[in-house]
Amino acid sequence: MVEYKQAGEDLQLYQKNLQQRIKNLEIEAAQEIVDEMFAILDGLEGAVYVSDMKSYRILRVNKYIKKHYGNNILGKKCYKIFQELQDGPCSYCTNDRLIIEGKPGPPVIWDFRNTKTGRWYHCIDKAIQWPDGRYVRMEIAVDITERKKGEVELRDSERFLNMVFESINDPFNIVGSDYRIKRANESYARMRGKRVYEIIGKRCYEVLYNRNTICEDCSVRETFDSGKPFTKEKLLILPAGLNTWIEIFTYPIIDENGKITGVIEYTRDITKRKKAEAERDILVDRLQYLLRIDDLTGLLNRRAILEKLEEEVNRAKRYRSQLALIICDIDYFKEINDTYGHDIGDKALQIISSLIKSSLRNTDIIGRYGGDEFFLILPETSMEGAKEIAERIRFIIKDFNLKLNKNKSIKTTVSIGVAEFDAGKEDINSFIKRADNALYVAKDKGRNRVYIIGDE
Secondary structure, three states: OHHHHHHHHHHHHHHHHHHHHHHHHHHHHHHHHHHHHHHHHOOOOOEEEEEEOOOOEEEEEOHHHHHHHOOOOOOOEHHHHHOOOOOOOOOOOOHHHHEEOOEEOOOEEEEEEOOOOOOEEEEEEEEEEOOOOOEEEEEEEEEOHHHHHHHHHHHHHHHHHHHHHHHOOOOEEEEEOOOEEEEEOHHHHHHOOOOHHHHOOOEHHHHHHOOOOOOOOOHHHHHHHHOOOEEEEEEEEOOOOOEEEEEEEEEEEEOOOOOEEEEEEEEEEOHHHHHHHHHHHHHHHHHHHHHHEOOOOOOEOHHHHHHHHHHHHHHHHHHOOOEEEEEEEEOOHHHHHHHHOHHHHHHHHHHHHHHHHHOOOOOOEEEEEEOOEEEEEEEOOOHHHHHHHHHHHHHHHHOOEEEOOOOOEEEOOEEEEEEEOOOOOOOHHHHHHHHHHHHHHHHHOOOOOEEEOOOO
16 A cells, blocks of 8 residues: 555656646747747837836846846836836836736837937837746837927928918918819808808819819819919909909929829909009000090091001002092181180181091091191092092081171181002102192192192
């Protein structure tokens, strides 16, 4: 019996030793796995350490920690080494979140800022089983200070851009490559009779113009196609029915690859400017009119009639067409002024100029050359045609009575000189000279007559 009892005790001891050996092998295998893992983690540009969850003592570190904190930190408490705290772990310690129902839970991922150094770290904490069977915390902390700086700068930049965007009083929006409105300020939405939330994310031509296709004169498309800024003026009929002139500026948004990803559209109300320009144009036209029109008779003045004559002379030369000139002078006009006064003389000029104008064709041109003398330019007219017109004018003036009052009226006549342009032999000065010579001959022969002079 003693022998059997001894054999049983030996067997139990053997089994116990065998289990211990197996356990030691498992620990060695686990240790090898840990060593292999840290051989990889040694190449990471970031801190990696393992600490006990109860004592917070450091069990293993990678080369990055050894480089920055030294080789003698194993066994020391992590919060004293890394956060330089003496009273206990930091408030954001994740030990209590790593084990769920006695088993390792999902990783805890978080960012923190070292208050002493001011540097930011992206941390991943995970509960792993250590070779001795207990659960420990592994933390990987990657320095993300530069990234955080970039994020802060980006936020500051976005905040600045938002402030700039909202501070723009004129309508302003950004359109994406699909023509959807990505951003718009209140001014832009209000101009279109919309709210901002109603147009964001919508295609501009659909939400603004109720169209299925891009507008034919779209400035945004012009910039997408050309890749260049574009400017145009447009008359816009607002929802309230008001006609508003706007000036549209579009600018391309280009990414780092040179691709146009969007277009900035800036709109400015130029209605007041357009109104001022229209008023200016009216004023300029009026001024030009006054510079060309005789204020007493309403006919072309001396400068304007000479310009017209030069145009017609050049045209007659170019096309070898006929052209006639009539110079008409009121007989004894000085006596009218001296006898009845300049007011009556002015009235006589107005009436006679109107009678002459009514005797001409639509293509004929009349102007007051000076005093009581009128130039009549007759394009595409022969000498015979000009003579006929001149005689008609003479008879109309001769038969007309200018009434001063109920009992008294004035009669007058005109003397007329006529010349036909010779495109092959003369210029404008000689042409006027011949017509003027014909006028003086008519006066010398007793007035109230038409005289035609040849190439004299």
